[in-house]
Amino acid sequence: MFIHPLSVLSVLASGVLDCLAAMPLEPRWHDVRTKHAWGAVPEHWETLGHPAAGTTIDLHIALEPQRKNAVLDALYEVSYPRSPKYVFLHHFSVYPFTDLRLCPVGGRRRYGAHLSREQLADIVAPHLDTLTLVNSWLKHHGVHRSSVSQSHGGGWLTVADVPISQANNMLSASYQLYRHAKTNETAIRTISYGLPVELHSHVKSVAPTTYFNSPGMLRHAPRSRRWAGTMAAPAKAASIDLGRVLSRDGVGPVTPSFLRWLYNTLGYVPAATDRNKLGVTGLIGDSPSPVDLKRFMTEYRADGAETATFDVVLINGGGYDPNTPSVEGNLDIQYAEAMAFPTPLTYYSTGGGSGPDPYLSWLNFMLSLDDNELPRTISTSYGGHEEAIPLDFAESACELFAQLGVRGVSVLFSTGDFGVGKDCTDRSGNVRFRTMFPASCPWVTSVGGTMDYPEVGASMSGGGFSNYFSRPAYQDGAVPTYLEHLGGQYDGLYNANGRGIPDISAQAYRCAFVHRKEVYAIDGTSCSVPIAAGIVSLLNDYRLSKGKTPLGFLNYWLYDYGIADLGLNDITSGSNPGCNTDGFTASTGWDPVTGLGTLDFAELQKMLDEL
Incomplete structure (x- = not known):
């Protein structure tokens, strides 16, 4: 059964997830495995030590969608002129990957039938189990639901104003203030981070963590x-x-x-x-x-x-x-x-x-x-x-x-x-x-x-x-x-x-x-x-x-x-x-x-x- 992320938010509001998070599952959050790590500080970067007291960051968490490969399947179908799939002329299926092999009178090929923002949100939405686990993990670390918002159709969560010490605990990280030797630009990053084992199949990535992008080097x-x-x-x-x-x-x-x-x-x-x-x-x-x-x-x-x-x-x-x-x-x-x-x-x-x-x-x-x-x-x-x-x-x-x-x-x-x-x-x-x-x-x-x-x-x-x-x-x-x-x-x-x-x-x-x-x-x-x-x-x-x-x-x-x-x-x-x-x-x-x-x-x- 597919549950839209907006429905999940209403569940959050009702307090049902609070009951789920209160179940005796907390020990699993301590079984952490590295998600990504560099062997050393990336080239041209140098550490300036710990960020100032009170420093916060916004964490952006990419979630696995409920429908694996749904975005790439849709991309193929709407971008390849010879794609064999069809779509109703006057009605777009809620589940756009159904193989509607209609006669030309009732439909047309899916080429060019691009998805709206709302239709895209349907196929990138995470499974209820993913949201349940991630929100339980966030609650375990003291994150209040008012700090969490969704973007990209619910496929990403943003946790606002996370203190550095809290981010370190959540991600088994060691955030430092770094400076790029050539551009003098600074960034708060960590050279490694991890997630509880149970989240690895539900969370694709977290940022900012180990991506030492230098804005001056992007050009x-x-x-x-x-x-x-x-x-x-x-x-x-x-x-x-x-x-x-x-x-x-x-x-x-x-x-x-x-x-x-x-x-x-x-x-x-x-x-x-x-x-x-x-x-x-x-x-x-x-x-x-x-x-x-x-x-x-x-x-x-x-x-x-x-x-x-x-x-x-x-x-x-x-x-x-x-x-x-x-x-x-x-x-x-x-x-x-x-x-x-x-x-x-x-x-x-x-x-x-x-x-x-x-x-x-x-x-x-x-x-x-x-x-x-x-x-x-x-x-x-x-x-x-x-x-x-x-x-x-x-x-x-x-x-x-x-x-x-x-x-x-x-x-x-x-x-x-x-x-x-x-x-x-x-x-x-x-x-x-x-x-x-x-x-x-x-x-x-x-x-x-x-x-x-x-x-x-x-x-x-x-x-x-x-x-x-x-x-x-x-x-x-x-x-x-x-x-x-x-x-x-x-x-x-x-x-x-x-x-x-x-x-x-x-x-x-x-x-x-x-x-x-x-x-x-x-x-x-x-x-x-x-x-x-x-x-x-x-x-x-x-x-x-x-x-x-x-x-x-x-x-x-x-x-x-x-x-x-x-x-x-x-x-x-x-x-x-x-x-x-x-x-x-x-x-x-x-x-x-x-x-x-x-x-x-x-x-x-x-x-x-x-x-």
């Missing part, structure tokens, strides 16, 4: 340099001198005019701007400047010079100061706007560097939005080394990205700017290629980099194979071909069974942008991802303008058609060196430098007509 740090040449872009695509635009001798930068020609978006005028929205994620205090955006659009997208703008939403203490813009904030906003104008654009500035993780704060906010408030495409240019993130946390966060896909949101992440890795020695002294998270999560679309014309893989393009996440089924028709081509090269340096990144790519070399009223050229996948997201946003606009649903999670669709190179420009040369190696090499089909290739909007638009 991919694109490389920029002042541009001394002309800023003017050609008025017509036909007049673009491709040799001058993309020569590597300093003649000219990549501009929106060239990108719109290259990726075939010039002829499209958005028609669903009342229903479509493009989101840009801002972390760690990054801010874009409206003044810089105006100058950028004046020079490179003149039709938007007077009207291009963006909204700003502040999440969990996020800040916005347009008078002191950041390189990242300006770059992300300018290319998202230039590619998708006049699609409404929202910048989500998220704080939380001293909390569990800015991603959790951002995900909590996004998943709480009503369906008509959600952006249909999201561009994110941040990430960190996968191995620096506890596996339990990475898996929990990754499933939240999957939930956005189930809600009909296309989420794109950049893959980083260090090829296969800058420093590839892990904590045990072993040499392994590095990948970035969240780009390595199978339920986001990861974006690598290209350069030049004809396009080749950019040398800084992050790419490789996850050590945390196994290869998803949608890659089974693409990745093995590359591995066969690779042969035994780099054996032992990467996980051949891991999720491959990137999925797609876009230009990442010498992108012109405006910062503090000056023009610069910049390199990095922080340029690639807003370019790709802008193209995807136009595809979502096209579907919405035809009365259809947005694309949502892209990868099932891209790999199904992308293997045949339909709608994608296959990049077959270039490499991403790192770790004192030449890195991987681009080749025909999918590769860990450029993925399936770059997007051809007009061809993909034709494919959408067939769905």
Whole structure:
């Protein structure tokens, strides 16, 4: 029997769980087993000792859902065009995974039938037994029910204002105040934590615990340099001198005019701007400047010079100061706007560097939005080394990205700017290629980099194979071909069974942008991802303008058609060196430098007509 989490809360209010917690079960809470631990303080961090007396933290507890794999099952069914399952046209089943093989008169395929916030809450809700156990454990440690709230459809609990001493007792932890040696940022963390044995099958992760995220290190740090040449872009695509635009001798930068020609978006005028929205994620205090955006659009997208703008939403203490813009904030906003104008654009500035993780704060906010408030495409240019993130946390966060896909949101992440890795020695002294998270999560679309014309893989393009996440089924028709081509090269340096990144790519070399009223050229996948997201946003606009649903999670669709190179420009040369190696090499089909290739909007638009 399934019991909705709201019903459980009413049970709590009635005091029934108080009776359950009073049963003679308390000794089990002392049988604790480690959930995650580092062998030493993570690199670049140093301890400053115990936090000041009276310090409290909010604990965020990810609970196992009652329906195992329900989110991923739903993601497949609503994201894969050939999914065989059907749904009633005028009624959505409370249990959306029933195999309703209806005739076409009574139903349609589940592709595109994204779940509402309430429907998603039904499938992520924990079992009553899980809530009973967790609340009993919290009561054992003196946590009052008024301190506990639910989020993500009941799949997460937040315990507010927990004293450090109490958190140590609850989690068999030793919280300390740490400082990052390079950024001077501080965070309260522990290098290990545990849970009672009986909770291990009910609790997926707890934060903040062992995730030593450094907000200042989340940014991919694109490389920029002042541009001394002309800023003017050609008025017509036909007049673009491709040799001058993309020569590597300093003649000219990549501009929106060239990108719109290259990726075939010039002829499209958005028609669903009342229903479509493009989101840009801002972390760690990054801010874009409206003044810089105006100058950028004046020079490179003149039709938007007077009207291009963006909204700003502040999440969990996020800040916005347009008078002191950041390189990242300006770059992300300018290319998202230039590619998708006049699609409404929202910048989500998220704080939380001293909390569990800015991603959790951002995900909590996004998943709480009503369906008509959600952006249909999201561009994110941040990430960190996968191995620096506890596996339990990475898996929990990754499933939240999957939930956005189930809600009909296309989420794109950049893959980083260090090829296969800058420093590839892990904590045990072993040499392994590095990948970035969240780009390595199978339920986001990861974006690598290209350069030049004809396009080749950019040398800084992050790419490789996850050590945390196994290869998803949608890659089974693409990745093995590359591995066969690779042969035994780099054996032992990467996980051949891991999720491959990137999925797609876009230009990442010498992108012109405006910062503090000056023009610069910049390199990095922080340029690639807003370019790709802008193209995807136009595809979502096209579907919405035809009365259809947005694309949502892209990868099932891209790999199904992308293997045949339909709608994608296959990049077959270039490499991403790192770790004192030449890195991987681009080749025909999918590769860990450029993925399936770059997007051809007009061809993909034709494919959408067939769905």
